[in-house]
Amino acid sequence: xxxxxxxxxxxxxxxxxxxxxxxxxxxxxxxxxxxxxxxxxxxxxxxxxxxxxxxxxxxxxxxxxxxxxxxxxx
Numbered sequence: 131x132x133x134x135x136x137x138x139x140x141x142x143x144x145x146x147x148x149x150x151x152x153x154x155x156x157x158x159x160x161x162x163x164x165x166x167x168x169x170x171x172x173x174x175x176x177x178x179x180x181x182x183x184x185x186x187x188x189x190x191x192x193x194x195x196x197x198x199x200x201x202x203x204x
Contacts (some may be wrong), residue, residue, distance in 0.1 A: 139154055
């Protein structure tokens with residue numbers, strides 16, 4: 131399971147996840163490169179939300195992945 135570097139699990143949680151076969155891995159500190167420098171701020175170029183999910187998929191060892199889409203009506 132990938133975690134952002136600032137959100138790594140505690141040693142206790144990592145041990146509990148390990149018992150069910152989960153390996154905790156930090157996401158690399160990647161930044162988006164396609165924004166023009168004059169318009170890009172640190173928060174806009176950092177990975178977040180759906181961008182992290184894509185990075186985790188690319189870095190994973192899975193051959194296939196399924197996506198669950200949840201629609202919420204307000």
